[in-house]
Structure formats: C-alpha cells, structure tokens
Amino acid sequence: MYYILINISPNYNTGKTFSRRLRIMELAIIFLVVAILCAIAVLRELKTKNFFAVAFAGASTLVFGWFSIMTLFSPLFQ
Structure with a gap:
C-alpha cells in the first residue's frame, strides 16, 4: 500500500506528523x-430472518462505525 507523503514546511517533524x-x-x-x-x-439478513447473523453484523456495525467516527474526529480533540 502506498502512502501519500506531503511535507508542508521544511521542518522534518511537521511532515512526519502530517504523514x-x-x-x-x-x-x-x-x-x-x-x-x-x-x-x-x-x-440483508433481516430479509432472510437470520437473527443470529443480524446480531453479529449489528455488533460489527456499531464497533467499526464507532472506531471510524472516533478516528476521523481524533485530530479535532488533539
């Protein structure tokens, strides 16, 4: 996986933080x-009435949704 490294200022630490x-x-x-x-x-699993899969998919949605939102908002709190 390639990362885009952009250095805004000549200071090395700022570029490292930005990357x-x-x-x-x-x-x-x-x-x-x-x-x-x-x-x-x-x-999809609600349509097929597979409630065991609904529970696990719902838990995964909550966990990954929470992690993604908090990861996106984490620079605002620093």
Missing part, C-alpha cells in the same frame, strides 16, 4: 467501508 495523520485517515476510511458493508449485511 502519520494521513495514515490514520486511511485507517478511518477502511473502518468506515467495513461498517457500511456490515450495515448492508444487517439489512
């Missing part, structure tokens, strides 16, 4: 895609 934040955003996007797929699985 780390960009990697965190990639992780948040991956978590968000997984949460969306889990939400689709919840709807």
